[in-house]
Amino acid sequence: MSRTAIQWTTPPGLPDDHYVSAEVYTDPLLFQEERSKIFARTWKFVCHESEVAAPGDFRAIEHVGIPIVVVRGKDGIVRSFINACSHRGALLVTEPIGNVKSFTCFFHLWSYDTKGRCTSMTREEGYSQCGLTKDDVGLRQVKTAEKLGMIFINLDDAAEDFDSHVGDAMDDLLEPMGTKPLEVFHFHRVRLTANWKQWHETNMELYHEWGHVVNRTTSVAVDGYHNRMWSIHENGHGSLEPLNVQYKNYKGWESRDNLVLPGLQPGEFRVVDVFPNTTVIVRATTIRIDTSIPIAPGITLLEQRGLGIKGESAEDRDERQKHHNQFWGPFGRNLAEDVLFVDAVERTNRNGASQYGIFARHEGLKSQDDEIVRAYYRTWSRYMGRKANDPFDRSPALQDRPTSKKTRAA
Numbered sequence: 001m002s003r004t005a006i007q008w009t010t011p012p013g014l015p016d017d018h019y020v021s022a023e024v025y026t027d028p029l030l031f032q033e034e035r036s037k038i039f040a041r042t043w044k045f046v047c048h049e050s051e052v053a054a055p056g057d058f059r060a061i062e063h064v065g066i067p068i069v070v071v072r073g074k075d076g077i078v079r080s081f082i083n084a085c086s087h088r089g090a091l092l093v094t095e096p097i098g099n100v101k102s103f104t105c106f107f108h109l110w111s112y113d114t115k116g117r118c119t120s121m122t123r124e125e126g127y128s129q130c131g132l133t134k135d136d137v138g139l140r141q142v143k144t145a146e147k148l149g150m151i152f153i154n155l156d157d158a159a160e161d162f163d164s165h166v167g168d169a170m171d172d173l174l175e176p177m178g179t180k181p182l183e184v185f186h187f188h189r190v191r192l193t194a195n196w197k198q199w200h201e202t203n204m205e206l207y208h209e210w211g212h213v214v215n216r217t218t219s220v221a222v223d224g225y226h227n228r229m230w231s232i233h234e235n236g237h238g239s240l241e242p243l244n245v246q247y248k249n250y251k252g253w254e255s256r257d258n259l260v261l262p263g264l265q266p267g268e269f270r271v272v273d274v275f276p277n278t279t280v281i282v283r284a285t286t287i288r289i290d291t292s293i294p295i296a297p298g299i300t301l302l303e304q305r306g307l308g309i310k311g312e313s314a315e316d317r318d319e320r321q322k323h324h325n326q327f328w329g330p331f332g333r334n335l336a337e338d339v340l341f342v343d344a345v346e347r348t349n350r351n352g353a354s355q356y357g358i359f360a361r362h363e364g365l366k367s368q369d370d371e372i373v374r375a376y377y378r379t380w381s382r383y384m385g386r387k388a389n390d391p392f393d394r395s396p397a398l399q400d401r402p403t404s405k406k407t408r409a410a
């Protein structure tokens with residue numbers, strides 16, 4: 001039966017964590033709060049170690065609007081700093097990527113080494129009267145961690161270590177990412193007209209694999225697909241038991257028996273979701289790291305990296321790249337479909353045409369169970385101090401309010 005306006009806007013008669021208010025994707029206040037309560041306090045993937053492979057290699061990025069430079073020191077350790085000169089705050093590094101022996105600010109030429117120590121203040125003697133020395137004006141270091149070649153940062157000095165934050169959530173990546181050196185062979189950004197969480201949901205709720213033309217035949221139709229169990233890890237992370245995807249089931253595609261990454265079976269698919277917005281997907285021969293940069297409630301910059309084995313032959317790289325691009329390249333099947341999926345949801349959420357998203361599937365934690373998303377939003381709620389189904393406490397208490405079912409019956 002179709003519904004009236006009141007029925008349509010009445011919260012679903014479901015437990016609180018089984019649906020999400022569209023406000024969590026569209027409200028500017030919540031978006032700002034997410035910056036301070038989530039992104040400024042939790043670990044954020046920023047790049048792969050191969051992007052800063054040599055001493056002095058750096059990448060300048062922005063995280064919650066704060067410029068940050070990630071640099072490999074002469075000692076081989078990757079560190080991060082707020083990309084602001086200690087003197088008057090000028091942006092220290094203005095190139096997005098490069099290699100330096102030291103950083104020199106272009107304003108009054110103060111210099112810093114790759115450990116963030118100030119090594120030179122122009123005409124330093126002018127500060128002797130007030131006692132300001134180089135030791136007082138080092139860069140602001142940002143907590144940095146590396147796991148399986150992935151580099152994460154955390155703006156919160158008091159945050160727990162990355163290893164305890166992530167626990168065993170990345171264990172499925174130990175062999176494919178931790179055996180041979182890998183490198184990024186593909187990088188591109190996609191501007192999504194969607195909220196950053198709408199994208200991350202597509203990486204978690206595999207119910208939407210029905211929407212992917214390739215996945216219907218190569219994955220969903222494969223024996224064992226619906227028997228894989230999700231592991232719900234603490235702090236909003238998730239990982240799913242592997243599946244041997246049958247790539248040859250899609251017309252014109254071949255099975256992935258060669259160039260298989262360490263520890264994997266031919267065709268093997270693995271997925272690891274890391275809170276708040278990073279996903280690693282392994283597809284037998286290639287790996288995609290997917291993360292996002294929230295720009296506005298309905299605009300997200302998606303960053304995609306494709307990984308292969310460092311030093312492999314051009315022929316092998318071509319094959320691996322082909323496998324990567326079949327799914328996730330700019331013209332890949334799944335990337336294009338996912339972009340359309342999230343755009344379609346955002347278009348109805350934006351102006352209140354739809355008000356709730358439902359994550360109510362129970363399949364005993366198997367592939368298309370929504371518990372992974374529910375657990376994610378429970379973590380979101382913990383950081384935000386708000387309920388994802390009613391972030392502004394607009395609804396009366398659950399026991400008092402009419403549910404859709406009750407309204408329908410009336």
Ligand code: FES
Pocket residue numbers: 085086087088089090105106107108109110
């Ligand atoms: S602002 Fe950098 S040296 Fe003055």
Ligand SMILES: [Fe+2]
Pocket residue numbers: 202203208212334338
């Ligand atoms: Fe998808």
